[in-house]
Amino acid sequence: MNIRNSINILITLFLLGGLSSKAQLAVNNNGSLTLQIDDGLVVHSEGDFANMNTSSLVFESLGEPHLEFDGDFTNGTSATLTAGLGLLDLTGSASQNLDFGGDDLYNLEINNAAGGIFTRPATVNNEVQFTTGDFTTTDANLLTFETGATAAGATDASHVNGPVAKNFNAVTTFTFPVGHGSTYNSIGFTPDGTSATTMKAKYNFSQASDVSSLGTGICKVSQLEYWDFTRTTGSGDGVVTLEWDAESEVTTLGELLVAYWDGTNWQNGAGTASGSTSTGKIPSGSSMTSFNKYTLGANPCNNPLPVELAYFEAVAMNNEVVDVNWVTASEINNDYFVIERSKDGVDFAPVDSVDAHGDGNSFDLQNYGFIDDQPFNGISYYRLRQVDFDTTYSYSNIEVVNFEGVEIISLFPNPTAGEVNIVVKSSESGTLALTVYDAVGKIVKFEEFEVTEGNTQISNLINGANGKYFISVIMSDGKYYDYDVVLMQ
Numbered sequence: 001m002n003i004r005n006s007i008n009i010l011i012t013l014f015l016l017g018g019l020s021s022k023a024q025l026a027v028n029n030n031g032s033l034t035l036q037i038d039d040g041l042v043v044h045s046e047g048d049f050a051n052m053n054t055s056s057l058v059f060e061s062l063g064e065p066h067l068e069f070d071g072d073f074t075n076g077t078s079a080t081l082t083a084g085l086g087l088l089d090l091t092g093s094a095s096q097n098l099d100f101g102g103d104d105l106y107n108l109e110i111n112n113a114a115g116g117i118f119t120r121p122a123t124v125n126n127e128v129q130f131t132t133g134d135f136t137t138t139d140a141n142l143l144t145f146e147t148g149a150t151a152a153g154a155t156d157a158s159h160v161n162g163p164v165a166k167n168f169n170a171v172t173t174f175t176f177p178v179g180h181g182s183t184y185n186s187i188g189f190t191p192d193g194t195s196a197t198t199m200k201a202k203y204n205f206s207q208a209s210d211v212s213s214l215g216t217g218i219c220k221v222s223q224l225e226y227w228d229f230t231r232t233t234g235s236g237d238g239v240v241t242l243e244w245d246a247e248s249e250v251t252t253l254g255e256l257l258v259a260y261w262d263g264t265n266w267q268n269g270a271g272t273a274s275g276s277t278s279t280g281k282i283p284s285g286s287s288m289t290s291f292n293k294y295t296l297g298a299n300p301c302n303n304p305l306p307v308e309l310a311y312f313e314a315v316a317m318n319n320e321v322v323d324v325n326w327v328t329a330s331e332i333n334n335d336y337f338v339i340e341r342s343k344d345g346v347d348f349a350p351v352d353s354v355d356a357h358g359d360g361n362s363f364d365l366q367n368y369g370f371i372d373d374q375p376f377n378g379i380s381y382y383r384l385r386q387v388d389f390d391t392t393y394s395y396s397n398i399e400v401v402n403f404e405g406v407e408i409i410s411l412f413p414n415p416t417a418g419e420v421n422i423v424v425k426s427s428e429s430g431t432l433a434l435t436v437y438d439a440v441g442k443i444v445k446f447e448e449f450e451v452t453e454g455n456t457q458i459s460n461l462i463n464g465a466n467g468k469y470f471i472s473v474i475m476s477d478g479k480y481y482d483y484d485v486v487l488m489q
Contacts, residue, residue: 044067056079059086068091083125100120103122111133134159138163144166149166185205185245190241191238197231200231202227204226223329227242228293237289238288246279250277255298257270259295259297260291268297311325311326312396322375333360335356344381345398382401384396421460424457435472435474437469
């Protein structure tokens with residue numbers, strides 16, 4: 001359905017009981033389009049939906065229009081979108097670009113496993129329904145919940161990867177539907193007054209800066225995750241609630257606390273934890289007045305947070321042995337380490353074990369080492385399995401060792417906005433086949449390159465959708481291979 005005119009015209013769709021409407025092509029509104037749809041009926045567009053410059057799209061306030069669209073949604077820079085009581089529903093099978101032009105929406109639903117990417121900011125007045133798939137946002141292209149708006153159904157399978165803002169003017173609790181990748185990691189806020197205040201939250205599955213800068217009454221903070229949680233407008237204070245899952249690696253609840261960064265040190269926000277070690281929440285012990293970064297903390301140091309591996313490396317020495325080294329920043333109930341090795345990076349087997357230093361409890365740096373004097377020829381993979389006294393265990397990152405052949409020695413930038421370069425080190429000249437796989441193992445790119453002995457840089461490697469990618473390289477004789485990971489954002 002294409003709507004084109006040299007002047008603005010009014011087109012009204014009346015859909016009566018028992019009828020349906022399906023637009024087979026892209027919808028381009030070049031005039032004034034009003035959608036007035038009876039309850040229970042849906043307008044479905046199987047292509048892109050564009051509200052062109054100077055055009056107007058109105059969801060009739062007398063009804064509750066429901067517009068499903070499988071493609072991108074574009075609201076022109078000089079176009080207007082009047083939400084009324086309408087629902088915009090993402091129902092595609094490929095990632096959808098969402099340009100709402102900064103105009104207000106009423107209801108928004110994500111029902112697309114491939115997700116959607118905000119290319120301009122948007123504000124929701126009533127509800128965002130998370131069914132399946134993720135929204136991807138940035139600080140410049142922000143999703144904002146108005147004072148009365150709610151988030152429903154956020155899960156590991158459906159949430160926001162990126163920042164979310166919420167406007168408050170009442171004492172009400174809002175759980176920010178944020179996470180990373182395939183994991184939902186929310187943060188909640190309950191203001192203690194009715195002053196107009198805007199809070200913004202973003203989850204980071206990475207170590208915050210200055211984790212060793214600790215204030216009074218706090219012994220340690222998580223080195224696995226943190227939330228950026230800031231007050232962007234207003235002056236309202238309130239209770240902050242952190243939630244954790246298995247990725248947080250909490251082992252007991254007793255000494256957990258809310259930790260917040262005051263610009264100089266991590267401070268004790270107190271709180272009482274509830275739930276289990278695999279999932280739970282902890283609200284701050286009082287109304288918070290400082291907003292910057294938040295994470296899980298502990299006091300005293302015999303609490304929950306596990307063995308913290310500060311460093312792990314496996315290096316080929318003299319083309320004969322592999323030197324394996326690791327350092328722990330702290331240890332709780334640590335029994336021993338197992339060095340594991342693999343030929344393919346999938347199936348690992350133990351090589352040897354190393355006992356923990358002392359009694360397995362330490363809050364100082366501890367250094368460990370092991371020499372593998374019978375390594376595999378070519379490429380091999382090493383990882384560390386840390387085992388507690390109760391037999392629970394966790395794994396380190398994987399290190400790749402290559403005595404000969406070809407390997408990726410540098411990959412940049414990573415994460416990337418769409419372009420990545422690699423530097424390949426080869427022990428011989430020849431033809432190199434390079435394959436890029438997406439997160440589910442689908443080949444998205446295959447190309448052959450001529451490499452010389454030494455280092456060869458290959459540029460403009462990936463230009464794809466957001467997500468995780470694996471890079472594989474192999475020489476023409478099939479002997480050598482390697483891989484690395486690129487994160488698109």
